[in-house]
Amino acid sequence: MALSEKDVQYVAKLARLEVTEQEVAKYTQQLGNILGYIEEMGKLDTANVEPLTHPLDMKNVFREDVVKPSLTQAEVLSNGPEVQSGHFKVPKIM
Amino acid sequence: MPFEDYEPVIGLEVHCELKTATKLFCGCPTTFGNEANTQVCPVCLGLPGTLPVMNGKAVEFAVKIGHSLNCTIASYSKMDRKNYYYPDLPKAYQVSQYDKPLNYGGYLDIVTKEGTKRIGVTRAHLEEDAGKLVHAGGKSGRLDSSDYSLADYNRGGIPLVEIVSEPDIRSSDEAHAYLTALKSILLYIDVSDCNMEEGSLRCDANVSIRKKGTEKFGTRTEIKNMNSFKFVKQAIEYEIKRQAGVLDKGERVIQESRLWDVTENKTKSMRSKEEAHDYRYFPEPDLVPIILDPAYVQKLKVELPELPGAKRARFETDFGLTPYDAGVLTSEQELGKWFEVGAKLTKNPKGFANWVMGDMAAQMKEQEKELKDLKFDQKKLAELVDIIDAGTINSKQAKEVFLELFNEGVSPAEVVKSKGMAQVSDPKAIEAVVGKVLDENPNVVVDYMGGKQGVIGFLVGKVMQASQGKANPKMVNEIIKKKLDS
């Protein structure tokens, strides 16, 4: 699967990364090379192989429904780039 | 094309907040309405390095929902990440379920004017809620005109079950009936407070229309995030008409998300927020699969209370109620329980039902009372029903007695006694009064003889007046007729 500049632009938009034209060209080439290497996997027949998501065979890790202390509002907001009246402030959405 | 020739196809997605004490993945409380960002910890703030740990109670509640909607409970289930950017989503992904939902393949029976209908439930899966945004600045504080937004993560991470219906719903009334039935079940099994104002039950509606008799679905729109059944009904009705208008003009319906505008009573496109959705779902590596022990799953099923549908059917059989009445009486679990206790104390459960749904419901609404506030128990109301059935008092008196019962909690028998209300049903006594009234109103008697049958009502009224309302009205009627016709 050849990677196009259009693909790179689409992916950059999905990943919320502003990219310059030069970056698009560079990433298209670099990611294309890496994908070419990755596609080596295609040589393996995995038709009858179950995917493995966790290295450990674990299941059902549950927690008791017991309240634990929250942070204070000041702690919550302490690293906020912009805060206003107890909230995180963000630019307009539309 | 005439409007009636279109058939709506509707599917609903209901988000139900579970009433666990803590959030889905951390120990923060789920209380509503506290000051912004005070129920937040490193985990639900999505701070770097934090990890989720699943609340076992949320899993239990979700399985109960699955059982109550006749779903298959998955033998293998897992959490997935749904990736998208929005400032109410602290990790920029929502932990949800993609291809292995906890519950799938169920149904819900609804009752409409046309009868009972089965609506398929595609899936009911577990996920976390997002935080809340306040759209500030600008003219109206609305999303599309605000200068900036303020994020509060108190709600972020509260457990939700998303219940997705099949596109089996064909009208706004059916949609309303589905939501009512669903809410009733969720309250019965005690997994959510279903408080609409607080957003603990929210609904998205997928709506399309097609020509009646055709199979292929039309292009659908999704009306997002409604927190009132009334709005859902109105929005669906509006959207059906809007889509019909579009098609009639020879245009095409655009697949998009829309919002119900409460002030303008119309749905509006949200396209400015849209771009191609590519959520890049993948298995959440920070959580392990849910593989529940079948015995545990079965135990949760056995422990479920009798659900509204079963109770309704039983009330019809056991107490001879109409489906409608049984439906009303089982819509709320407490009401159903209250009714059933009383229905067993009287020979006339239908009469008891009428009082519960009639005067009692009216007074409760008027005086803003709930069952727990009542000054009387089922035994006293059953007593009233039996006194009426024995013919001791008439219906007008019964209303008076009921008010005493409702307002003061006085037993009906005592009211009848203390107010001397006992109805006169002795024929001789009634005949005496009738004779007196006929004697006093010779002109009326002549009118009757002349064919004016209607005057009999006047005479009955006079007899009742003379007996201070105690005479059995049915007997008065009969005796007057007998005397005049003889």
Place this chain on the structure above:
Amino acid sequence: MELYQKTIHEIASDLKAKKVSSVELTKATMAHLKAVEPKVQSFITVTEEVALAQAAEADKRLASGSNLTPLTGVPLGIKDLLCTKGVQTTCASKMLEGFKPPYNATVVERLNAAGAIMVGKTNMDEFAMGSSTETSYYQKTKNPWNLSCVPGGSSGGSASCVSADQAFGSLGSDTGGSIRQPAALCGIVGLKPTYGRVSRYGLIAFASSLDQIGPMTKDVEDCALMMNVIAGHDEKDSTSANVAVPDYTVEMKKSIKGLKIGIPKEFFPEGMNPEVTEATKKAIEQLKSLGSEVHEISLPHSPYSLAAYYVLAPSEASSNLARYDGVRYGLRVPGENIVEMYSKTRAAGFGPEVKRRIMLGTYALSSGYYDAYYLKALKVRRLIKQDYDQAFEKVDVIVTPTVPNPAFKFGEKTDNPLTMYLEDIFTISINIAGVPALSLPCGLSKTDLPIGLQIIGKPFDEGTLLKAAYAYEQSTDWHRRKPTLKES
């Protein structure tokens, strides 16, 4: 010998015997740290105040003589992706400059409870993405054995600070080799524990299903001592295993007579650096002479591990790093609207390697490509895991070189990402399988650069790993060699 040159087990007995106080030790270590720091640049943040306060507390504990651990009063370095309450934690990224977490990572809590001293937060590749620590936004850490060479990465600062005696030991993290490769390049011991052995809570995630925290130390015994403190179940990490933790210092000293060692033929490819091949073969002979049995084995799918890794790790990373959006913490670059703010912030906050991997992972997970890349990689992952399962039916441990080459020069591998990725060719399949592995010094090149030996073990069998490593180490003196901070 200077105090700071000692090992943890040596200095612990000095502290216990009250030959030196923790405050004295911390001051001496801090003085040396600062003296060599301009040359080595191991630390993004030096936490002198915290260290001295902790040392004063440790001295109280040492005075009372109760509740002591071998780490009480001992200065350590902490990789700057482990959250430290109130202390800047940057992941070596501009994105998190000035970020002060309101909580401690579980491993940090455990070190604190043991009475250890934190001297600073160590440099690393940005968000642990790299094999040379060159992708750090802040500085280039130098290899103490040759200052014109890289220390390896991503835990480059954690390796260099131990190698240069700026700390007695450190914590690193390993997603594809990030503990073992820098340990090998800097001539120290580094252990990547079994996935689930050490809590990841508070480890700023790169790739959640591959990341593990582990110790980086001057010798094997110190590694065992640190493992005794950091290993074990944590209810805050759902993937943390509830498996009993043995006393690793006891396990370590058991005999290796009859130990079955597997040598996978795939790990000795043609064209590998002959000095590395030579040192590894000698080490294997040494292990044999100590009474172990050597068997040739095969891990047939290991040649595909790098390909699978470069789908799995970037995919998880693309999601893990999505939260850096300028809303709640970290950098914000203003924008006209939310999308513009997001895109400008992320463009300015992340370096090129991080962006490359985010894009790669986003692509691999995107609509239409998931099956070909992500799902395929998960299937290859199972094949790689099965290789290890089958191998461990026959042998107790597997021995390989840690890295194909000794340390390389700055800039040598930055032009082509793939050449840098090949640094991890021998370490990556271990993370994919989730098994434990350790690197320890087994030689020096002609130019005096360290060579590492990798020992791979069964899941949760770090004890046997340490046993093999200790037996080898005690019969050699590679671990006693000290770097000279020379420039070539």
